[in-house]
Amino acid sequence: VILEKSNGSLKNGSKNATNTANGTNGKTHTGNDWTPFSWKTKPIKQDVSYEDQAHLQKVLGKLSHLPPMVTPQEITNLRNQLKQVALKKAFLLQGGDCAELFEYCSQDPIESKLKVLLQMSLVLTWGARVPVVRIARMSGQYAKPRSNPYENCQGKEVLSFRGDNINGYDPNDRKPDPERLLSAYFHSAATLNYVRSILGSGFADLHRPSEWSLHHVRSQGTRQEYQTIVDRLTDALDFMKTIGVDTPVSPVPSPLNSVDLFMSHEGLILEYEQSLTRELKDPETGELKWYNVGSHFLWIGDRTRQLNGAHVEYFRGIQNPIGIKVGPSMQPDELKELLDIVNPNKEIGKVTLITRYGAHQVEKYLPGHIQAVKASGHIVVWACDPMHGNTKNSLSGMKTRHFNSIIEELSKAIHIHKANNSQMNGVHFELTGEGVTECIGGSMQLADSDLSLNYKTYCDPRLNYEQSLDVAFLIAKYYEK
Numbered sequence: 230v231i232l233e234k235s236n237g238s239l240k241n242g243s244k245n246a247t248n249t250a251n252g253t254n255g256k257t258h259t260g261n262d263w264t265p266f267s268w269k270t271k272p273i274k275q276d277v278s279y280e281d282q283a284h285l286q287k288v289l290g291k292l293s294h295l296p297p298m299v300t301p302q303e304i305t306n307l308r309n310q311l312k313q314v315a316l317k318k319a320f321l322l323q324g325g326d327c328a329e330l331f332e333y334c335s336q337d338p339i340e341s342k343l344k345v346l347l348q349m350s351l352v353l354t355w356g357a358r359v360p361v362v363r364i365a366r367m368s369g370q371y372a373k374p375r376s377n378p379y380e381n382c383q384g385k386e387v388l389s390f391r392g393d394n395i396n397g398y399d400p401n402d403r404k405p406d407p408e409r410l411l412s413a414y415f416h417s418a419a420t421l422n423y424v425r426s427i428l429g430s431g432f433a434d435l436h437r438p439s440e441w442s443l444h445h446v447r448s449q450g451t452r453q454e455y456q457t458i459v460d461r462l463t464d465a466l467d468f469m470k471t472i473g474v475d476t477p478v479s480p481v482p483s484p485l486n487s488v489d490l491f492m493s494h495e496g497l498i499l500e501y502e503q504s505l506t507r508e509l510k511d512p513e514t515g516e517l518k519w520y521n522v523g524s525h526f527l528w529i530g531d532r533t534r535q536l537n538g539a540h541v542e543y544f545r546g547i548q549n550p551i552g553i554k555v556g557p558s559m560q561p562d563e564l565k566e567l568l569d570i571v572n573p574n575k576e577i578g579k580v581t582l583i584t585r586y587g588a589h590q591v592e593k594y595l596p597g598h599i600q601a602v603k604a605s606g607h608i609v610v611w612a613c614d615p616m617h618g619n620t621k622n623s624l625s626g627m628k629t630r631h632f633n634s635i636i637e638e639l640s641k642a643i644h645i646h647k648a649n650n651s652q653m654n655g656v657h658f659e660l661t662g663e664g665v666t667e668c669i670g671g672s673m674q675l676a677d678s679d680l681s682l683n684y685k686t687y688c689d690p691r692l693n694y695e696q697s698l699d700v701a702f703l704i705a706k707y708y709e710k
């Protein structure tokens with residue numbers, strides 16, 4: 230049956246192809262009716278044009294009958310956790326690569342990304358004494374919006390690299406290839422599978438702090454601060470064991486020997502997202518609802534959040550918690566309207582606003598946005614992305630970010646929220662667990678001239694392992710009780 234249905238969508242080469250594998254009736258909806266393809270009736274930014282439409286349809290047919298990567302239950306769990314974040318009872322840590330590559334789907338990169346996120350959340354939980362909700366930019370963060378569709382490579386004008394699920398980094402491989410969408414699914418699934426395996430095998434077990442130790446951290450201060458937390462934590466766990474609170478729990482999972490880690494990516498390539506959108510039962514009410522089963526959380530980028538655009542249309546129909554990037558060009562009224570469109574029932578924590586103005590502009594725009602949201606009656610998660618407004622060129626012309634500007638935007642955001650009777654409830658970083666040299670500064674005092682030592686990003690500059698921990702300590706200190 231599934232094969233027959235996919236063939237149906239194969240023959241239908243138009244952009245309004247039926248999502249047949251999902252059992253929808255294939256009618257083209259208009260007006261307020263939402264379907265996984267209603268976005269096709271709206272103007273779209275950052276679109277990818279595929280030369281071979283038949284090939285694209287064949288890939289989408291295949292994608293739409295592959296199994297879900299995440300379940301409605303997990304999506305609901307994250308929604309509930311983000312509600313706690315919006316209500317100031319927990320803190321959100323979201324981070325990972327700017328552009329995830331298929332090549333990162335391998336044991337070491339996955340483990341090091343997990344490790345840095347877990348260590349950062351340990352530091353944050355310890356300092357702020359609130360649970361941390363962790364979301365990785367991972368297992369699908371393959372597509373990139375670009376300011377310029379073309380770039381100059383060795384004197385030749387070529388299409389820009391749009392991420393591994395669209396084209397190749399090699400300048401000779403820039404033609405969008407639909408087969409890469411299928412590859413994106415399998416790399417996401419393999420990444421997620423390994424994440425689930427190691428988390429289920431005690432990777433995040435607080436009883437094994439030696440496996441959480443710091444490698445390659447140069448700064449004595451950071452090492453010491455971290456060691457103090459681990460020692461005190463070990464002590465606390467010991468005490469709990471003595472009084473019988475911390476009974477050996479395995480194989481029953483508890484917050485002490487396992488953690489939740491959710492996956493996220495920018496929902497940019499709507500053909501891909503639509504194929505992974507399924508009508509499934511809400512685990513709480515039993516009603517059929519639409520879920521994006523390719524990731525727990527998706528966000529709309531700052532370049533694709535037009536009120537009447539295709540991306541907002543797609544996002545308004547899914548049950549997943551969503552993020553919206555908010556930059557200087559967002560008008561306060563527009564923000565209110567956007568929230569009403571994507572979250573008409575004003576569900577608390579359904580939307581995370583990820584603000585990214587730059588250290589020198591945060592004071593100009595954030596207060597207006599906070600006021601607009603307050604007046605709208607929406608209760609959102611306010612996360613600060615101190616990366617995207619602070620990108621500069623280094624002396625040698627490499628894209629970089631200064632650690633000090635990152636900290637400046639963060640601390641200004643914290644204070645502005647306080648002054649406006651609001652709270653910054655989360656952070657969003659581009660980071661990696663490896664010792665790359667892409668951002669300047671931090672406790673290791675990376676200099677402009679050090680950037681070429683290990684500059685590896687294929688898109689934006691990321692905090693390295695040590696800089697990521699530095700930032701976690703600084704935030705924890707702001708919130709220390």
Ligand code: PEP
Nearest residue numbers: 327530531532554585617
């Ligand atoms: C990103 O998060 O990598 C990105 C492109 O961000 P923004 O949409 O905020 O520019």
Ligand code: MN
Nearest residue numbers: 327659688689
């Ligand atoms: Mn980026």
